[in-house]
Amino acid sequence: MSQNEAELLSVLRAQFPAQPPRRLGIAVSGGSDSIALLHLAKRCFSGEDFQLFAATVDHGLRPEAVAEAEWVARVAADIGVAHETLIWKDWDGTGNLQDQARRARYSLLTEWARRNQIETVALAHTADDQAETVLMRLGRAAGVSGLAAIPKRRMQDGVVLVRPLLGVTRAALREFLTAAGLGWCDDPSNENTRYDRIKARKALATLQPLGLDAQVLSEVASNMARAREALDWYTFLAARDLAVIDAGDVMLDLRGFRTLPDEIARRLLLHAVCWIRGGEYPPRRAAVAAVMSALRQEKSAQLHGCLILNRGRRVWICREFKAVEAAHARLGELWDGRWVLSGPVSADAEIRALGPGGLARCPEWRNTGRPYAALQATPAVWRGDDLIAAPLAGMPGSWTARLKGGEEDFYASLLSH
Ligand SMILES: Nc1ncnc2c1ncn2[C@@H]1O[C@H](COP(=O)(O)OP(=O)(O)OP(=O)(O)O)[C@@H](O)[C@H]1O
Incomplete structure (x- = not known):
């Protein structure tokens, strides 16, 4: 065994707890990184109580993808790994194709994992992917969370997704494959569709003389991930101390909020707004900064479909009526992604926001102690x-x-990174 292979195996082993998952899935596109991960995982973990699985997603976007998936299936069969090709058929022609394909890939993979009782699926993102992401985020003036870049581990639909090769360069993986006489496919879509990544790759080559190579930038990302964890922890403590939840709204003690370090206060506000609104995308940094400055001047503000109401000793963060005015759900369905209403069965009833018109018909609303603007955006x-x-x-x-x-x-979701 070459020294490179021994090092790769030890890096891979170190990414898993003493007892690796009993059933480990590998997402294999057929490119060098994931093919290397498949072979390394096969060599790294063995034993009676361990089983390896592989899956390839065919997005149906390139004719060669069929042959590539078949090739991966043969490679897996040769080393005794069960393989499945997962086919994406559901594109409705709307939205950004790359983004939809990515979402479909992750949901096909997690569905496959659940179907096969696979607890953990490993993806083969490398230090190169990580470094490119760090550079692209630097270009957007990212903070600590942005520079933590690609996470090592996250949950999706009850499946743990891990990326054990984030500290390993693509060159080391290719060296391993070549030395072991193992082949891989070149995925042309990588070259055609991700222009910003290609620019970052070129920039990395230019930055190398400064010591800014893939390995170093991937270390920066992992330092930032640790810093983010610490910030999340202190934001959690601040939330426990200063935040109270009422009817899905978040109330913050203003005096306590003002004494927080700026970054913790910003994170707490951001978390409150994202928790109320749901969805994946946070508001822009500049928009959050504008709200922080409004709060310093004791003003109310609007952010990301939420209202931030200055109520004397409290900041009341709630949904904005305008943002949910058009939302409706049938009884039993989720309304605004977060509310379930239960009551007597009624055939033609539906859930909509209360709004000013509805609120005018609720004479007791003041007794709730909730602001007028907040109540307008509640489900009725x-x-x-x-x-x-x-x-x-x-x-x-x-x-x-x-x-x-x-x-x-x-509170719990503050610590769930
Ligand atoms: N078609 C596929 N089938 C199975 N696994 C895949 C497929 N495409 C990508 N993967 C997995 O994802 C890893 C990263 O791939 P790639 O860099 O192409 O994705 P990305 O789009 O940059 O990442 P992400 O989807 O996380 O944003 C691969 O090494 C592999 O483990």
């Missing part, structure tokens, strides 16, 4: 234009409103 049960119930605005009838994930999720 409607039949046509008739308001049947507004469970969060003092007109519950026989209805209750339950928050998906519960209030505790606000």
Whole structure:
């Protein structure tokens, strides 16, 4: 065994706990990185209680993909690994194709994992991918979280996704494959579709004389990931100390909020807004900075479909009516991605925001202690234009409103990176 191979095996081994998962999946595109991961995992882990699986996603976008998936299947069969090709058929022709293909890839992989009781799926992102991501994020003036770049581990749909090769260069993986007489496919889509990545790759070559190579930048990312973890922890403590949840809204003690270090306060505000709004994408840094400055001047503000209301001793963060005005759900369905309403079965009723019109029909709303603007964006049960119930605005009838994930999720999700 070459020294390079021995080093790669030891890096791979170190990325897993003493007891590796009993059933490990590998996402294999057929490119050098994932083919190397497949062979290395086969050589690294063995034993009666361990089983390796591989899957290739065919996005149906390149005719060669069929042959590549078949080739991966043969490679896997040769080393005794069960392989499956997962075919993406659902593109509806809308949205950004690359983004949709990526989402489809992850959901096909996690669905495959769950079907086969695979707890952990490994992806073969390398130090080169990590370094390119760091450079691209630097170009967008990213902070600590952005520079932490590609995470080593995350959960999706109950499956753990790990990237054990983030500290290893593509060159080392190719050297291993070549020395072992193992082949791989070149994926032309990588070259055609990711222009910003290609630019970053070229920039890396230029930066090398400064010591800024893939290995070093990937170390920077892992330093930043540790710093992010620490910041998340202190944001969590601040949330426990200063935040109270009421009817899905977040209330912050203003005096305590003002004494926080700026970065912790910013993270707490950002988390509150993202938790209320849901979805993957956070607001822009400049927009968050503008709200921080409004709060310093004791003003209210709007951010990312939420309102940030200055209420004297408290900051009240809630959904904005305008952002949910058009949202409607049938009974039993989630409304605004977070509310479930339960009550008597009623055929033609639906859930919509209460709005100013509905709120005018809730004489008891002041007794809730909730701001007028916040209540407008709460879920209500409607039949046509008739308001049947507004469970969060003092007109519950026989209805209750339950928050998906519960209030505790606000705190817990701060630590779930
Ligand atoms: N078609 C595929 N089938 C199976 N696994 C794949 C496929 N494409 C990518 N992967 C997995 O993802 C890893 C990273 O691939 P690649 O760099 O092409 O993805 P990316 O789009 O940059 O990453 P991400 O999808 O995380 O944003 C691969 O090494 C492999 O493990």
